[in-house]
Amino acid sequence: MAATDQEPDQPPTRRAERRAQTIAEIKTLARRQLATEGTGGLSLRGIAREMRITPAALFRYFDNQSALITALCIDSYDAYAAAMTEAQHAAGADPAARWRAGCEAARRWALANPSEFALIAGTPIPGYHARPEETGPAAGRLMQAIAQPYFDAVADGTADPTATLIPELAAGPLLGGDAWPASPVPGILITAWASIQGFITGETFGSIAQLTADPAELYQAHIRTVMRGMGFQD
Template identity: 35%
Template sequence: MTGTTPRARARARTMEDIVRIGREHLAVHGAAALSLRAVARDLGVVSSAVYRYVSSRDELLTMLVIDGYSELGDAVDAALAAAPEEPAERLRVVCRALREWAVTEPARYGLLYGTPVPGYHAPAEQTVAPGTRVMGVIMYLVETAYRTGALTTPDPVPAVSPGMSADFDRIRDEAGITMPDWVLARAISVWTALIGAVSAEVFDQFGADTFTDSAEVFEFQLHNLTRMLGFSSR
């Protein structure tokens, strides 16, 4: 905050406190019960004062959504920076980082990838960029693996309808990628399967006593996902 005014620094600290308290309330009460009045109480101000910083519950939810996506993205980036160069392992490292963050932050993961909050619609202009950050990393890794010949091309190559191929063209243009239809289709399958696997664990969909080592289960799932994508088995 170097170069800012004392008033701006004080406001920034208050906004940080609001997000911190919002995180705490999210973990205890859930997103649907988030209340600016309760946040104001824990902030130590009258309820009307908090509206000078956050205009509504929806704005607070948006702040928490952006905060969650940003922290998850940072965790993934840090894990990838320390990852080995082997393409399949780099993908697995990213997937593990997502899972580890989700298991550590189940309430925040639930806000990002769980049941939508009734009545809340995340503003796309604020949330799409941070919300697609991790997916973008995975697409980059898949693109690199394809370009370097690390993926085995299926024989025959699965056919894609003209309509879906047009959708893929738009995705490629927006994401700046060149992978062919069959690779992009598999990459999307990997992403949705990854979120499904993590959600099943975070939301206890397997049941509390089903598996003794959920991390080992996840490793088998990662093996299957990399095989589906076209990496050779190892």
């Protein structure tokens, strides 16, 4: 991605402000394309045409199309994590209530932002491969929002990971790396989130809404089922 023009802790110059505005406009148009054309429909030429500039001018802001997609992915991870974290904070101190609130917020965000959700959980964009060193920190922030209520529940005894059937695993990078000792907790979080996100994906892009008159009620039951599988105490 192209470098920024502003030094840290300096007030923004007019040039930096204009640059930020242009980057924001490029992203807005790109998201609009994704919403109308799908993940395979992103076109730098189309964005340049709408902005009435040459395609080459876009390279002043993003080195290539992959850099633009990466920026959009990072924004999506951050927005997804922020929605979950805000709901968790509003739920209070109880870890179970925070986990549930985070799951509810995840569904609301995905249904409200299907094209952004598709960037990080849907159909891969042809020819694009995310670089972990670029998208990893943002994905880690999302994983932290997912994991923290469960860490707290295990710490205060409101969830018992030994009551599950998940084997002991060492945590991967998004769960704390080598600092987290081998235990069932990483595997529990991975399987729990895979189940939650699978439901959300099925409702956002699939046929769940056609199979039940009340997907929201079914989702609430799904959350409760997943929580029991995580060892949360009733």
